[in-house]
Amino acid sequence: MKKSVDRNLSDEQLVHYHLQGDQTSLGILYERHFNNVYYKCLSFSKDPIEAYDLVQEIFLRTFSKLHLFRGNSEFSTWLFRITHNFCIEDYRKKYRNKYEKLSSLVYDLADEEYEPNNLDNVSLESVIKSVSETEQLMLKLKYLEGKSIKELQDQFHMGESAVKMRLQRAKQKISKQMKFSYEMM
Known part of the structure; x- marks a missing residue:
């Protein structure tokens, strides 16, 4: 036995x-x-x-x-x-490849209602790719899914100040990239 x-x-x-x-x-x-x-x-x-x-x-x-x-x-x-x-x-x-369908309101806009601006030519994807994959994930979790700083701490095994700093730096990089792209037009 x-x-x-x-x-x-x-x-x-x-x-x-x-x-x-x-x-x-x-x-x-x-x-x-x-x-x-x-x-x-x-x-x-x-x-x-x-x-x-x-x-x-x-x-x-x-x-x-x-x-x-x-x-x-x-x-x-x-x-x-x-x-x-x-x-x-x-x-x-x-x-990775999940896209949302545009609402019918976008298609219903008449040409004269649309006022283009210089940021139309900026590829949002290229701006977001200017930060690391970890920073992209942190931004998505925080701002798209509404995760708290505490949840991000647990998920990424970082202290509160490290999470806040990573988010701040990622936002600054994106802002800088947006400004650069705008000036290039």
Whole structure:
């Protein structure tokens, strides 16, 4: 009869037992970390069903890569990093090429009602690309999705002042790029 694994073992010990062939240790790790992974996924997706699906994918990926866990950090830290990266990757895939349809009001404007300005020729996409991907994501989360500074702190593992500074610098870069583009016309 096979001896069951002690539920009081550390995460790192459970990983070791799994690598030695014990399958019950994965269930213990799953139960222990499900809620943390789920709520992290939910903070990205805002949909409980989608968050649950993400959790399943993350645990499948994590458990298939357990042999790569070196133990330089706690298992929970390693799992959180995998979770965070997976959620960002999923977010980018979904929103990379997502465009909103223009409302019919735009099409209904008569030519004489439209007054063009010099900023019409500025590519908003090129202006936004003047900041790093992380800054783009932070700006989108803050201003399009209404995330709080505290949520950004948790998501990007930064202090409050670092988040505020990153947002401020990104806005300044975009403003400078807009001014430059305007002057070039």
